[in-house]
Amino acid sequence: MPPQGIPLELQLLIQSLDQDFGPFIQGTGNDDNARRSNFLSKAIAAFMLVREAGASAQEAVAASIDGGGDHGIDSVYIGANDTLWLIQSKYIASGNGEPELGEVSKFRDGVIDLLASKYQRFNNALNEKIPAIEAALAGEPRQVRVVLAYTGTAISEDRRNIFSDLEHNYNATEPNFVRCYARGLTSLHSFQLEAQAAQPIETEIVLRDFGYINKPYRGFYGRLSAKKLAELEHQYGDQVVEKNIRRFKGSTVVNQGMIDTLQQEAQHFFYFNNGVTFLCSNIQQLPPIEQSRQQGRFRLRGISIINGAQTVGVIAEQSVDYFDDHPAEVLATFVSLDQTPDEFGIRVTQYRNRQNAVDLEDFAALDERQEGWRQTLLIAGIEYLYKHGDDDPPLAGTVFSIREAAPALACCETANHWPAYVVAAKSDRKRLFRRPDLAGTGSPLDYAYSRLFSDALTARELWRVVQISRIAQQTLGDRAKGEPAEAKEIIRNGQWLVLHVLLIKTQLRWGADLTLNGNEVNRLSIAIDTIANALVNAASANVKGKQYRSAFENQSDCKTIKNSMMAVLTQPL
Numbered sequence: 001m002p003p004q005g006i007p008l009e010l011q012l013l014i015q016s017l018d019q020d021f022g023p024f025i026q027g028t029g030n031d032d033n034a035r036r037s038n039f040l041s042k043a044i045a046a047f048m049l050v051r052e053a054g055a056s057a058q059e060a061v062a063a064s065i066d067g068g069g070d071h072g073i074d075s076v077y078i079g080a081n082d083t084l085w086l087i088q089s090k091y092i093a094s095g096n097g098e099p100e101l102g103e104v105s106k107f108r109d110g111v112i113d114l115l116a117s118k119y120q121r122f123n124n125a126l127n128e129k130i131p132a133i134e135a136a137l138a139g140e141p142r143q144v145r146v147v148l149a150y151t152g153t154a155i156s157e158d159r160r161n162i163f164s165d166l167e168h169n170y171n172a173t174e175p176n177f178v179r180c181y182a183r184g185l186t187s188l189h190s191f192q193l194e195a196q197a198a199q200p201i202e203t204e205i206v207l208r209d210f211g212y213i214n215k216p217y218r219g220f221y222g223r224l225s226a227k228k229l230a231e232l233e234h235q236y237g238d239q240v241v242e243k244n245i246r247r248f249k250g251s252t253v254v255n256q257g258m259i260d261t262l263q264q265e266a267q268h269f270f271y272f273n274n275g276v277t278f279l280c281s282n283i284q285q286l287p288p289i290e291q292s293r294q295q296g297r298f299r300l301r302g303i304s305i306i307n308g309a310q311t312v313g314v315i316a317e318q319s320v321d322y323f324d325d326h327p328a329e330v331l332a333t334f335v336s337l338d339q340t341p342d343e344f345g346i347r348v349t350q351y352r353n354r355q356n357a358v359d360l361e362d363f364a365a366l367d368e369r370q371e372g373w374r375q376t377l378l379i380a381g382i383e384y385l386y387k388h389g390d391d392d393p394p395l396a397g398t399v400f401s402i403r404e405a406a407p408a409l410a411c412c413e414t415a416n417h418w419p420a421y422v423v424a425a426k427s428d429r430k431r432l433f434r435r436p437d438l439a440g441t442g443s444p445l446d447y448a449y450s451r452l453f454s455d456a457l458t459a460r461e462l463w464r465v466v467q468i469s470r471i472a473q474q475t476l477g478d479r480a481k482g483e484p485a486e487a488k489e490i491i492r493n494g495q496w497l498v499l500h501v502l503l504i505k506t507q508l509r510w511g512a513d514l515t516l517n518g519n520e521v522n523r524l525s526i527a528i529d530t531i532a533n534a535l536v537n538a539a540s541a542n543v544k545g546k547q548y549r550s551a552f553e554n555q556s557d558c559k560t561i562k563n564s565m566m567a568v569l570t571q572p573l
Contacts, residue, residue: 045087045089071126274331412465434448
């Protein structure tokens with residue numbers, strides 16, 4: 001069943017448009033709906049100019065020529081290097097589909113007429129920009145960027161052909177003169193996420209007794225001062241370990257050992273520590289460059305620690321000044337990703353971390369989709385923890401974690417191997433993070449992580465499933481307190497099977513809103529009681545000669561109990 005209602009990405013985009021442009025843009029139209037739609041269309045054009053053309057908010061608003069006689073062009077802006085930006089923007093309320101073919105054709109005709117200087121066909125708002133337009137088109141090199149921005153998810157071949165023909169006709173004698181882009185909802189949401197992302201870290205370091213490798217890819221290694229690591233952590237915080245699979249875990253036994261070394265024999269820290277590995281987008285050695293390589297200065301761009309977060313966390317527990325009196329060094333390796341294959345950085349991270357005791361769950365941190373879900377939910381005020389550290393906030397009404405999400409998503413499985421997923425949700429959740437390349441065993445759960453956290457999973461569905469799971473656990477826990485001993489045992493051990501059936505029978509994981517509404521909560525409460533009754537009856541009738549805990553950790557028993565439950569649960573709930 002596909003998701004219903006307006007996509008969360010569109011809801012979040014609308015919030016951003018209202019916040020950024022609400023005070024500055026006036027929608028036009030004959031009624032409130034028309035004025036609202038017109039405002040959003042204008043705001044989308046302004047949003048595109050800010051995010052992609054580098055305009056200020058004021059410049060983006062002033063670029064609008066939307067109205068009668070705009071000839072299909074909604075905004076005209078002269079950007080960096082005299083680039084001429086021509087925008088057509090369309091607000092599609094459903095978040096699906098694409099602009100009408102006629103509107104896109106009109107946009108094309110407007111672009112053609114503007115480049116042919118047929119300004120008489122345009123309104124006054126465009127004509128006021130003629131001097132700037134002509135100056136831009138007279139420059140070298142001339143660059144025109146034609147952008148269709150819309151809140152849909154499709155773009156048909158006939159629309160693509162319109163833009164392809166434009167590029168072909170204008171670029172035959174002047175390559176790169178006109179470039180056309182279709183920016184749908186996915187692109188607009190990506191721009192929104194990018195606006196929240198921190199700037200890449202750039203710093204200079206000194207390595208002592210360093211070595212290097214140039215082939216097949218560039219890297220350096222040597223002794224790095226603990227003081228420099230402390231400075232980086234204090235200045236950038238978690239950003240410095242953004243690509244690491246784990247954040248600082250606090251006072252573990254291993255970390256306490258490192259703390260003791262720093263405090264009691266800092267001079268030995270280099271010998272007692274495994275070191276730190278960095279990924280960098282670029283490494284440049286700075287003068288003076290000595291042949292002995294006893295010491296070298298380097299400028300690093302886009303750095304992130306991918307192995308050694310615990311070391312850096314321990315070091316950062318001390319003040320930067322501490323290392324003036326207690327100098328310590330760490331073996332540091334810097335791998336440049338410049339000219340490396342795609343996914344090479346992820347592979348380095350995987351293999352560098354597989355040499356130590358690491359939970360499979362930690363490798364989820366390498367999945368860029370996890371960060372996308374986190375950022376999307378964060379815009380909506382929901383905090384999703386997929387990379388754990390010692391300062392994680394407690395789970396709450398707007399805070400949840402990947403550890404909570406995985407068993408809930410496992411209960412969504414309905415394919416042949418669903419019993420394996422439901423049993424794992426109850427008895428061994430670490431198996432839900434399995435991947436063939438990390439823990440292949442030949443079992444149905446080898447692909448568990450990719451099935452649970454698939455490309456089709458949306459941030460809204462992820463959070464709704466967790467909410468449903470929380471309600472089910474709370475309701476069943478409250479009910480079990482007042483039940484006779486046998487029923488209490490069945491409910492406590494069978495709660496994940498109840499959740500599995502609940503998700504099938506209600507289909508509420510695909511609701512329209514990010515947060516469950518009152519009617520949905522009431523519906524769930526009634527459905528849970530109905531399913532719990534069926535569970536107790538089915539388990540007591542089918543489980544003989546074993547404890548209920550064992551039965552709900554046995555795939556065959558779960559399948560038998562579910563079949564018995566579904567035989568009486570014939571109606572939607």
